[in-house]
Amino acid sequence: xxxxxxxxxxxxxxxxxxxxxxxxxxxxxxxxxxxxxxxxxxxxxxxxxxxxxxxxxxxxxxxxxxxxxxxxxxxxxxxxxxxxxxxxxxxxxxxxxxxxxxxxxxxxxxxxxxxxxxxxxxxxxxxxxxxxxxxxxxxxxxxxxxxxxxxxxxxxxxxxxxxxxxxxxxxxxxxxxxxxxxxxxxxxxxxxxxxxxxxxxxxxxxxxxxxxxxxxxxxxxxxxxxxxxxxxxxxxxxxxxxxxx
Numbered sequence: 001x002x003x004x005x006x007x008x009x010x011x012x013x014x015x016x017x018x019x020x021x022x023x024x025x026x027x028x029x030x031x032x033x034x035x036x037x038x039x040x041x042x043x044x045x046x047x048x049x050x051x052x053x054x055x056x057x058x059x060x061x062x063x064x065x066x067x068x069x070x071x072x073x074x075x076x077x078x079x080x081x082x083x084x085x086x087x088x089x090x091x092x093x094x095x096x097x098x099x100x101x102x103x104x105x106x107x108x109x110x111x112x113x114x115x116x117x118x119x120x121x122x123x124x125x126x127x128x129x130x131x132x133x134x135x136x137x138x139x140x141x142x143x144x145x146x147x148x149x150x151x152x153x154x155x156x157x158x159x160x161x162x163x164x165x166x167x168x169x170x171x172x173x174x175x176x177x178x179x180x181x182x183x184x185x186x187x188x189x190x191x192x193x194x195x196x197x198x199x200x201x202x203x204x205x206x207x208x209x210x211x212x213x214x215x216x217x218x219x220x221x222x223x224x225x226x227x228x229x230x231x232x233x234x235x236x237x238x239x240x241x242x243x244x245x
Contacts, residue, residue, distance in 0.1 A: 019186060035070070149180060
């Protein structure tokens, strides 16, 4: 589903796969996250051509996970990401592809790297801000004039988030606290929403932290609609196992 967020921002929302965000600038288009499959990335590029005559001039990767980065190979433009994103992607080998069930190809790595904040302007001003937590390299995009944050997997709506082996809950909470109180929040997965989705995510991660610390019981989560109404509860069980490990 394609959702128009503002006059200049569109999001290709998926039920489970990573969202892809299109930012139409004065001269070109910035694409945020490129999907898991190159063929899907080609479809995204085709849609952008149908939407505007402006070329895709830049790609942003919000973190290293393959559902946000493997489509990079389709795009012949600068790819921007945190320096750790490239480091993590350089570790992808044939065995990693085999685990994913994907035929091996050479990934395309980000070639414009930053550590704290990357700033860019093309009629629209954006800040690409390092916000660790979901992963050490996770970053979000803030577009002040558009009153919009593109959160990557720092915010997940509708479904349970993936808390992976290198997630850090305390850092995640700090990052959520730094996200500006904007009108539009586009998550890494799930439906776009408003700043309430940031607040719900902060409550979710805090309760997971308290559960792991023995301050809450599983029943407390079962009775919380912020947990019970999210899809794919198996992700919650998987995430807790990752934290315990």
